[in-house]
Amino acid sequence: MxxxxxxxxxxxxxxxxxxxxxxxxxxxxxxEADGQLLWIADPRQHDELTSLVExxxxxxxxxxxxxxxxxxxxxxxxxxxxQVPVTALMIAxxxxxxxxxxxxGDQLIVTLxxxxxxxxxxxxxxxxxxxxxxSGQVWRLLSPAFLHFGWMHLIFNLMWVWxxxxxxxxxxxxxxxxxLLIVAGIGANIxxxxxxxxxxxxxxxxxxxLLAHVWLMSRRVPRSGFFVPQMLVVFMLGxxxxxxxDMAGSVGFGNVANEAHLGGLLVGLITxxxxxxxxxxxx
Numbered sequence: 001m002x003x004x005x006x007x008x009x010x011x012x013x014x015x016x017x018x019x020x021x022x023x024x025x026x027x028x029x030x031x032e033a034d035g036q037l038l039w040i041a042d043p044r045q046h047d048e049l050t051s052l053v054e055x056x057x058x059x060x061x062x063x064x065x066x067x068x069x070x071x072x073x074x075x076x077x078x079x080x081x082x083q084v085p086v087t088a089l090m091i092a093x094x095x096x097x098x099x100x101x102x103x104x105g106d107q108l109i110v111t112l113x114x115x116x117x118x119x120x121x122x123x124x125x126x127x128x129x130x131x132x133x134x135s136g137q138v139w140r141l142l143s144p145a146f147l148h149f150g151w152m153h154l155i156f157n158l159m160w161v162w163x164x165x166x167x168x169x170x171x172x173x174x175x176x177x178x179x180l181l182i183v184a185g186i187g188a189n190i191x192x193x194x195x196x197x198x199x200x201x202x203x204x205x206x207x208x209x210l211l212a213h214v215w216l217m218s219r220r221v222p223r224s225g226f227f228v229p230q231m232l233v234v235f236m237l238g239x240x241x242x243x244x245x246d247m248a249g250s251v252g253f254g255n256v257a258n259e260a261h262l263g264g265l266l267v268g269l270i271t272x273x274x275x276x277x278x279x280x281x282x283x
Contacts, residue, residue: 002043002225005053006035016056025049026227041227042170086177087165091158094203097146098154112143112201114193126198144192145185147201157203164210164228171225172275184209184267191263200257205264211236212268213275220276240265 007013013029013036020027025048026041040049101108110117116127116137132140148154169177188205215233218226243256 002040002223004038004040004046004049006032006037007053009035011036016053019052019056020049023048023052025052041225043225044170084166084169084174084177086174086181087162087169090161090165090181090203090206094146094148094154094158094161098148101147109147109201112140112147113198114140114144114189114200115198117198129193141189142182142185144189144201145181145203145206148203149201153202157207160207161203161210164207164214167214167226168210176275180209180213180268180271181206183271184264187267188257188260188264192257192260195259197257197259200260202257202260204257205260207264208236208240208261209264209268209271212265213272216269216272217276217279220273221279224276224279 007016007029017027017029025045027049028039030037030039038049038053040046097108097112115129115132118125118127148157165177168180184206188209189200191205192200211228211233214226214228217224218228240258240261243261244258
């Protein structure tokens with residue numbers, strides 16, 4: 001978060017806050033000794049924010065006309081997608097794969113698992129990772145990240161990919177985001193495979209990598225623009241620990257790729273430490 005300006009101490013900022021959220025401007029307002037301090041998440045929206053604040057101070061209406069608002073929202077959405085192409089592509093591929101599984105079923109799933117899966121003598125037979133890679137099927141190191149086995153699994157993961165991914169891509173660029181996807185995806189998949197599990201999938205390992213990366217950047221370089229609510233960090237870490245317990249299985253949350261979560265978290269801590277250290281050295 002970046003400080004922008006002080007607002008009058010006792011001013012009612014409710015309408016201003018609503019307008020800022022309608023314009024998709026991430027912000028917060030904190031009470032300080034000299035007044036209310038307005039912060040912004042993305043410095044590139046500074047001019048738009050100050051324009052709204054000036055209109056608010058002058059008592060001008062902050063509501064957009066319906067047609068203008070709809071046009072602005074469409075333009076804003078397209079602009080947002082153009083600014084975060086890797087994050088948008090991750091989500092699009094995951095949705096397309098999920099839809100195609102409904103058409104091709106197991107035939108597509110076994111094409112994307114970390115090693116080939118077949119049937120011999122009425123039993124499942126799994127290939128070896130070394131043989132799989134030597135045969136040129138290197139995509140299998142990453143492809144399980146795009147496999148989801150239910151709507152809730154898909155929506156939950158992609159919601160966090162969008163939340164964390166667009167921060168990273170907007171503040172550190174598409175190249176860094178792509179590198180994180182590849183390293184975290186492969187790291188999480190290998191961590192899960194080493195436990196002897198083959199039939200797994202999901203973007204959860206990548207999500208935990210993005211969480212750790214954003215959290216470390218926000219903690220070590222507060223002025224970097226990264227932000228994650230502390231309670232969200234507590235919730236997601238608590239959820240990861242919960243799914244490792246026997247209680248998770250008893251309430252229907254069995255077969256969770258816990259090692260993938262841990263592998264992704266470790267990758268995110270490493271990348272977050274590396275990039276935050278580089279930023280600190282520059283200053």
